[in-house]
Amino acid sequence: MGLLNSRVLRSGDSSLVEPQPEATAGPSGQSGSRKRKLSNSVNLGPSPDIHGPQNQGFSLHQVLNYIYRKRVKISSNYAYENLFLNGNDSDIKICALGRTWCLHKVFLCHSGYFANILKGIWKESRNGVIRLLIRNEDIDTRSLHFVFGSLYTDENLSLTPLEVPRVLAAACLLRVDRVIRQCEEIMKTTINRNTACSYYLAAETYRLKAVKTECFQWLLHNLMVHPSVALYKAVDLKLMYLLTSSSHLLVMQKEIDVYTTLKTWMFLYLNPCWNGTMKELLDHTNNWLYTYMGYIDNISFLESEEGLIFQPVFKKLRFQHIICDLASTSVLERDRLIPAEWLSPIYKHQWLTLLRAQEYGTIGPQTINEEELEQNTMRCGKRIPRDGRYTWKWSAGRLCFPLRVTFTSHGVILRQRHQECDGSSCQNHIRNVVFRITLVCFDSNEKITFIKTTGYKILTFEFNEEQIVMKLDAEVLTFPLYIFGNFLFLNLGNAENK
Structure with a gap:
C-alpha cells in the first residue's frame, strides 16, 4: 500500500x-x-x-x-x-x-x-x-x-x-x-514482545514464511491483550495496518477500543524517545491528545500533511468512533462527518444499519459470507479472572449490542436482548447472527497454552431466547481466561441496493 x-x-x-x-x-x-x-x-x-x-x-x-x-x-x-x-x-x-x-x-x-x-x-x-x-x-x-x-x-x-x-x-x-x-x-522458539516485530520483518524480507506467520499470529494475540511500550514502539505503520485490519485480532473490550490503541501507538510513533510504563503512557497520551493534538479526533487532522500517513490505519476505526459517539444524531450529520471516499459502501452500510436496527427489527444475515466476515465483523473481548459465572454485554457508546453473553465453566451462552420493544413486537422479534467465539489461555511468557473456537456459525434467536454456543464440560480450564467474539448482525450481500 x-x-x-x-x-x-x-x-x-x-x-x-x-x-x-x-x-x-x-x-x-x-x-x-x-x-x-x-x-x-x-x-x-x-x-x-x-x-x-x-x-x-x-x-x-x-x-x-x-x-x-x-x-x-x-x-x-x-x-x-x-x-x-x-x-x-x-x-x-x-x-x-x-x-x-x-x-x-x-x-x-x-x-x-x-x-x-x-x-x-x-x-x-x-x-x-x-x-x-x-x-x-x-x-x-x-x-x-x-x-x-x-x-x-x-x-x-x-x-x-x-x-x-x-x-x-x-x-x-x-x-x-x-x-x-x-x-x-x-526465531520460532523465542517470539516475544521484544522480538516479534523484528522477526516478522526479517522473515518477510528473507522469505521465511513459517516464521512470518507465527510472528503475525503472536502479534494478533498479544497486541491488545498484553500491550507494552516496547511492543508498540516496534510495530511499524504497515504492520499496524495489517494487524488492526485482521478479523483475528484479539480485541479487548470492544471494537472502538482498537481506535484508542491506535492513538496510543501513534503517540509513540511520533515520539520514539519517550520512555515509561504502560500506565504512564496511557495517561501521557491522553494529556498529549488534549493539549498538543486535541484535534486528532477530527477528520481535519487525518487529512493534514502530518496526519495523512496515518489515514490508511485510522480511517475505518475513526468512522466507528463517530458512529458510536454520535449514534443519536441524524444519518445526514454522520455522513457529513465521514468522507465518502474513505469507506466501502458495504462497511459503511453495516454500521449505519446497525444503528437503525436499534429501533427497527431486522432479520439479519441468511448465509455466511467469509469475505464480508473478514472485513466487517465486530470484534469484542473480555478477561475472565477466575472460575465462576459471568454475564455481560458489549456496548459501544450509544450503539446497542443486541446480545448478552454468559460464561460458566460448562459453556458459553448467547441471549438475544432488545432495548425498546413491547408485547407483540417482542414476541415476534427474530434475529439471525453470524458469530465466532474463541477462548484463549496464556502462560507467563504470553504464549497460548489453550485455544478453542466455534468457527463461524449462524444462529436464529427469538426475543429473550438463549442458546449454548460452546460446551466446556470436558475441558480443563486455567485462569485468567480470555473470551473473544466476532459478530455480524446484518446481511451485507445486498447492501449496494439498499
Whole structure:
C-alpha cells in the first residue's frame, strides 16, 4: 500500500557489490604452476571431511594438499580457534565494513556465495584479497564474523535472539544454509514482545514464511491483550495496518477500543524517545491528545500533511468512533462527518444499519459470507479472572449490542436482548447472527497454552431466547481466561441496493 518501506532490504535486492580480484600476489608464496596443480586436485565444493574429531596436529599446508586424497580430518574446535580466530596459515583475506578477516578458501567454499567466486574468477588467480561492499544496513561486522566463523565448525555457535535478524541477513547474503536454519529455529522458539516485530520483518524480507506467520499470529494475540511500550514502539505503520485490519485480532473490550490503541501507538510513533510504563503512557497520551493534538479526533487532522500517513490505519476505526459517539444524531450529520471516499459502501452500510436496527427489527444475515466476515465483523473481548459465572454485554457508546453473553465453566451462552420493544413486537422479534467465539489461555511468557473456537456459525434467536454456543464440560480450564467474539448482525450481500 505504499505505507512505509522496511529498513531491511529485500533478499532480491543488490546488497553486495560483486568483488573484484586484487592485483597482488597470493599470500601463500606458491608458484603459479603449483597453485594450478592444487586448484585441479582440490574440489572446492563443501566437504564434510574438513571437520572431524581427530588429527589436530596437521598444519593447514598439509590439509590443503592432502585433505581429499588422504582424507585427513581436523576437529571443529581446532579449525575455529586456530584457523578462524587466529588466522593461522590464511590463504585469502576478506575486507568488508572496515574490517579484514584472514580466512581460508577451503572453508569459504561452504558459503554458496564464495563457492561461486572461488570456482570462477578466483580459480586460476593469484590474488589474495576480496573486498566486499555491503549495502544492506542490517549486516554489521558482528553478524559477518558470526557467519564466517560458522564455516569452520560443525556445531552451532551461540546466538542470542536479538542478534538473529542481523545474522540471518548476513547468512542469506553469503548463502550459508546451516546458519539460516539455525536462525529460523531460534526465531520460532523465542517470539516475544521484544522480538516479534523484528522477526516478522526479517522473515518477510528473507522469505521465511513459517516464521512470518507465527510472528503475525503472536502479534494478533498479544497486541491488545498484553500491550507494552516496547511492543508498540516496534510495530511499524504497515504492520499496524495489517494487524488492526485482521478479523483475528484479539480485541479487548470492544471494537472502538482498537481506535484508542491506535492513538496510543501513534503517540509513540511520533515520539520514539519517550520512555515509561504502560500506565504512564496511557495517561501521557491522553494529556498529549488534549493539549498538543486535541484535534486528532477530527477528520481535519487525518487529512493534514502530518496526519495523512496515518489515514490508511485510522480511517475505518475513526468512522466507528463517530458512529458510536454520535449514534443519536441524524444519518445526514454522520455522513457529513465521514468522507465518502474513505469507506466501502458495504462497511459503511453495516454500521449505519446497525444503528437503525436499534429501533427497527431486522432479520439479519441468511448465509455466511467469509469475505464480508473478514472485513466487517465486530470484534469484542473480555478477561475472565477466575472460575465462576459471568454475564455481560458489549456496548459501544450509544450503539446497542443486541446480545448478552454468559460464561460458566460448562459453556458459553448467547441471549438475544432488545432495548425498546413491547408485547407483540417482542414476541415476534427474530434475529439471525453470524458469530465466532474463541477462548484463549496464556502462560507467563504470553504464549497460548489453550485455544478453542466455534468457527463461524449462524444462529436464529427469538426475543429473550438463549442458546449454548460452546460446551466446556470436558475441558480443563486455567485462569485468567480470555473470551473473544466476532459478530455480524446484518446481511451485507445486498447492501449496494439498499
